[in-house]
Amino acid sequence: MSVQLRPSLLRAVLAALLTVGSLATSAVTATAAPTGSLAGDGQAPAGVGPHTWTVEDVRITSSNGPDGAETVELDAAIWTPDDASAANPMPAMLIAPGFGNTKTAPEMVTLAAYFASHGYVAMTFTPQGFGESTGCIGLDSRTYDGRNAITMIDHLASLDHVAEDAPGDPQVGMVGGSYGGGLQGHTAVADPRIDAIAPGRTWVDLQYSLDPNNWVRDADAPYDVTGHEQGVFKQGWTSLFFAAGTAQPAQGNGGCDPVTRATMYPTATPCTSWIPGICETYVRVSTTGDVNEDDRELIADSSTGPELSQVDVPTLLPQGLPDTLFNVNETVPWLVDLQRRDVPVAVIWHSSGHGGYDPAPGDGEPYGGTFDDSPERQAEFARSYIPRRILAWMERHVRGDASVDTGPAFAYFRDWVDYDVEQTGGTAAPAYGTSAAVPAADTGFTLDPADGELVPEGGAVDGGEATFLNPPGGVPAAYSEVPNFSSPGAEGDRPAQDLPGQHLAFETAPLDQPMDVVGVPFLDLHLSHDNPLRDARLFAKLYDVAPDGSATLVHRQVAPSRIPGDALAGGPTTLRLIGTSHRFDAGHRVRLVVAATDLAYDNERSPDALTVSSTGDAPSVLRLPVVGGAPAPTPLPPGPDDAPGGPAAPGALPATGGGAAVAGLAVLAAAALRRRPT
Numbered sequence: 001m002s003v004q005l006r007p008s009l010l011r012a013v014l015a016a017l018l019t020v021g022s023l024a025t026s027a028v029t030a031t032a033a034p035t036g037s038l039a040g041d042g043q044a045p046a047g048v049g050p051h052t053w054t055v056e057d058v059r060i061t062s063s064n065g066p067d068g069a070e071t072v073e074l075d076a077a078i079w080t081p082d083d084a085s086a087a088n089p090m091p092a093m094l095i096a097p098g099f100g101n102t103k104t105a106p107e108m109v110t111l112a113a114y115f116a117s118h119g120y121v122a123m124t125f126t127p128q129g130f131g132e133s134t135g136c137i138g139l140d141s142r143t144y145d146g147r148n149a150i151t152m153i154d155h156l157a158s159l160d161h162v163a164e165d166a167p168g169d170p171q172v173g174m175v176g177g178s179y180g181g182g183l184q185g186h187t188a189v190a191d192p193r194i195d196a197i198a199p200g201r202t203w204v205d206l207q208y209s210l211d212p213n214n215w216v217r218d219a220d221a222p223y224d225v226t227g228h229e230q231g232v233f234k235q236g237w238t239s240l241f242f243a244a245g246t247a248q249p250a251q252g253n254g255g256c257d258p259v260t261r262a263t264m265y266p267t268a269t270p271c272t273s274w275i276p277g278i279c280e281t282y283v284r285v286s287t288t289g290d291v292n293e294d295d296r297e298l299i300a301d302s303s304t305g306p307e308l309s310q311v312d313v314p315t316l317l318p319q320g321l322p323d324t325l326f327n328v329n330e331t332v333p334w335l336v337d338l339q340r341r342d343v344p345v346a347v348i349w350h351s352s353g354h355g356g357y358d359p360a361p362g363d364g365e366p367y368g369g370t371f372d373d374s375p376e377r378q379a380e381f382a383r384s385y386i387p388r389r390i391l392a393w394m395e396r397h398v399r400g401d402a403s404v405d406t407g408p409a410f411a412y413f414r415d416w417v418d419y420d421v422e423q424t425g426g427t428a429a430p431a432y433g434t435s436a437a438v439p440a441a442d443t444g445f446t447l448d449p450a451d452g453e454l455v456p457e458g459g460a461v462d463g464g465e466a467t468f469l470n471p472p473g474g475v476p477a478a479y480s481e482v483p484n485f486s487s488p489g490a491e492g493d494r495p496a497q498d499l500p501g502q503h504l505a506f507e508t509a510p511l512d513q514p515m516d517v518v519g520v521p522f523l524d525l526h527l528s529h530d531n532p533l534r535d536a537r538l539f540a541k542l543y544d545v546a547p548d549g550s551a552t553l554v555h556r557q558v559a560p561s562r563i564p565g566d567a568l569a570g571g572p573t574t575l576r577l578i579g580t581s582h583r584f585d586a587g588h589r590v591r592l593v594v595a596a597t598d599l600a601y602d603n604e605r606s607p608d609a610l611t612v613s614s615t616g617d618a619p620s621v622l623r624l625p626v627v628g629g630a631p632a633p634t635p636l637p638p639g640p641d642d643a644p645g646g647p648a649a650p651g652a653l654p655a656t657g658g659g660a661a662v663a664g665l666a667v668l669a670a671a672a673l674r675r676r677p678t
Contacts, residue, residue: 041429042346042407043388044395048378049118051081060125060155064138064147070264072135072255074148076125077103079116080161089163091398092156093120094149096176096183098367100244102131106369111175113373114387120394121162123152127179129273130248134255136264136275137245139206140182141301142190144275149174149187153194169193173398175390177201177318177367178326178354185304188313196397198316198390201323201353201367204330205305207231210238211291214329214540214559215567216574222522223332223576226305229296232537232560233285233602236483237325237354242282245273289602308337314344314397316406318365318386320353321413321581322555324481324600328579329520332438335409344397347438349412349581350386351428355556356487359386360413362421362428383426408434412518416583433581433627439519441623447506447525447592447614454508454592454622463615468504470537470596470610474603478502478595480541480558496543496553503595504612506622507545510587511629517542519625520579523592524572526620527563531608536563538610539598540577543591544584551591554582558598572620583628592622 060074084090093115097108103124112122127145128135138144156162156170163171173196174184181202188194203209204225211231216222248254249272256264256273271279281295291299300306315338317331331347338345351360352368359365364384371381381387389407396404411432419430444457449466478499482492498505521542529536540559543551557578567573584590596610597603614620 040405040407041432041434042392042405042411043385043427043429044118044391044404046383046388046425046427048114048375048382049116051083051117051119053079053081053113053116055079055112058155060148060152062128062148062151064128064135064144066143068147070135070144072128072148073133074125074128074152075103075132076123076152076155077112078159079112079122079124081116081119081121084119084121084161086160089161090119090121091171091173091394092159092162093122093394093398094152094156094172094174095122095124096149096174096180097124097127098177099179099241100130100248101179102126106372107177107180107367109373110366110371110377110381113378114381114391115175115394117378117382118391118395120398121156121159123156125152129245129254129256131253136256136261137248137254137273137278138275139278139302140179141275142186143301145183146187146190149183150191153191157193165193165195171195171398171400173197173394175200175394177365180367182206182302182304185311185315186307189304189307189310194313196314196316196394198318198393200318200365201320201326202330203303203326204308204333206303207291207296207299208305209326209330210234210299211285212560213562214576214578215561215563216522216576217567219574222574223329223336223520225329225333226303226308228562230290230535230562232539232562233289234325234483234560234600235286235602236481236600238282239286240484248273286602289605305333308333309341311338312341312343314393316346316348316390316393318348318350318389320357320365321349321351321579322357322487322557323353323355324483324556324558325354327557329576332520332579335438339409344406346389346393346406346408347410348386348389348432349410349579351413351415351431355481355484356490358487359384360415360428360431362419362424362426362431363413364388364428380426383421385428385432388427408436410435410438412581414516414581414583416516416585433518435518435627438579439625439627441519441522441625443624443626445506445508445590445592445622445624447612447620447622449504449612449614452504452506454506454590456508457619457621461614461616461619465611465613466504467609467611468594468596469501470531470604470606470608471502472605472607474597474605477597477599477601477603478539479599480539480553481556481600483600486556495551496541496556498593498595499597502597503593506592508590510547510589511584513586514629515584515590515624515626516582516628517584517624518581518627521577521625522623523575523577523594524619524621524623525575525594526572526613526618527568527610528613529565529568529608529610531606532565534604534606534608535565536568536608536610537561537596537604538563538575539593539595539601540575541593541595542577542580542582543593544582545589545591547587554580558600560598560601572618590624 129137181199
């Protein structure tokens with residue numbers, strides 16, 4: 001969901017946000033699909049293609065809405081290679097933009113020029129509700145934007161210089177990031193003419209993205225993110241995008257000003273910019289923190305998840321490791337489901353993402369606005385890793401060149417690998433690890449509440465329990481990020497902070513060698529809480545603690561979970577953390593934090609006390625997917641400056657417990673962070 005906001009609105013949003021049974025996880029098994037192997041890295045040859053092109057602006061009329069009775073005019077453009085003709089037809093590429101972007105946004109012209117140079121008829125467009133396109137913002141729904149995409153493919157099919165698989169069936173792929181990625185899956189299900197898709201930095205289930213729940217309901221489907229009745233509302237990111245969408249008419253964009261919308265939908269709640277239902281859902285969830293069945297149906301209409309089992313086109317998924325809007329967990333259900341059905345699929349966990357995280361040198365992720373169609377930027381883009389992976393995917397599956405190698409099923413960026421793009425020909429490929437599977441979370445650490453340690457599984461623990469608090473109203477809250485403003489050097493770039501009394505921290509001893517963690521961690525947690533009227537909410541996260549005691553929240557990722565009370569009885573509750581690719585260096589510690597609050601989310605408003613227990617007979621266990629190195633078999637003895645459990649993060653309660661709860665928690669002060677060994 002790339003978004004463009006005026007600086008005044010950016011500052012206003014920033015100011016507002018600043019004040020306000022144990023699971024055995026297994027590898028995601030890769031099938032021996034003919035389009036993916038470890039024989040090559042899947043990059044197309046470097047360089048801009050040999051074709052020049054012309055650009056023609058067009059207007060596309062589309063019918064959509066629940067009854068197909070609404071009409072919109074879409075602002076689009078056709079980028080045609082100069083040597084494409086009826087006698088020499090070429091495949092097509094439909095390029096979808098991020099939220100708030102138009103057909104002329106940097107990401108659009110970057111991709112259009114790249115594909116046109118390689119002999120594709122590229123079509124860019126502005127989604128309804130933005131720019132010069134009419135209609136109200138449809139949130140990438142099947143009912144609105146999905147029908148528009150089918151109409152645009154109809155237009156491509158009408159061009160005699162577009163190659164066909166059959167009459168009326170053009171050779172066509174789809175590419176785009178964020179909002180432009182969310183459209184692709186359900187459009188491919190609805191229109192079998194689409195030959196391949198490459199949804200970048202996007203969602204599989206929009207409810208998971210904006211109201212996430214990382215409680216694992218089914219041990220047989222640990223990576224499934226769909227189907228939860230409730231989650232933890234992602235207040236910061238969602239409010240940012242709702243404000244950006246609502247502001248479109250005031251900025252001179254879109255065809256859904258208040259008068260026009262009232263005319264189109266006279267019985268709907270007054271609202272600017274959006275199709276009916278979206279404003280009501282936003283108000284309801286931001287007010288109560290809960291969604292109802294109508295909300296879930298509305299969001300499902302904008303998600304691939306409910307019909308993922310019907311996706312049967314080759315799918316490439318580039319997703320950003322530091323992306324806190326659409327995290328890498330969104331890609332794993334695609335990988336699991338498509339591999340199970342022998343549909344070609346590949347996943348790339350890359351270096352950039354929402355929030356201003358620019359791609360590493362030679363990575364070339366197109367959706368951050370750093371590239372365009374100028375010769376200089378195209379030359380750099382065409383040498384980079386991600387564009388060449390996308391092009392190879394389309395050459396194989398759209399153009400139909402069976403000789404093209406599309407690379408591994410799973411590739412992950414390693415920011416601890418040094419490389420020089422001048423020596424690599426402009427690509428970040430040497431920084432990528434590759435695998436035929438997402439590595440298993442098979443290295444366990446037992447939580448020891450008695451002293452706040454993470455003990456390698458099999459080591460002795462004192463055992464016990466420890467309690468942390470949710471404050472009345474959910475404030476004050478821990479800080480992990482200001483959404484869209486926390487990338488390096490941005491206004492919100494300050495260390496994450498956990499509040500005294502509101503979290504528990506568990507740490508390993510200093511590692512005796514580097515440990516590379518790649519994949520999705522899981523936490524088997526014996527958890528109870530004192531509020532019988534509400535679900536238990538908590539936030540799990542990993543820190544890298546340096547020898548000097550400074551702690552870094554890995555990729556700023558936080559995993560919210562909302563767990564019904566009846567799921568807490570009878571054994572450990574399994575929680576999924578956010579996938580990562582991170583090296584913990586020798587001498588560093590791994591810190592696991594479970595917290596009651598986070599500033600970027602809508603926290604539980606009722607006071608609560610949450611208790612974690614872990615004993616030798618009933619351990620709570622953190623499971624990490626370790627691909628390099630290994631933890632020391634037994635904890636190293638603490639140094640003279642090491643408090644038990646390691647140094648505390650700024651503002652954190654020491655792992656040995658004690659201390660008063662924050663101001664305003666008098667009602668729960670007697671329960672504040674009690675640790676009771678057993």
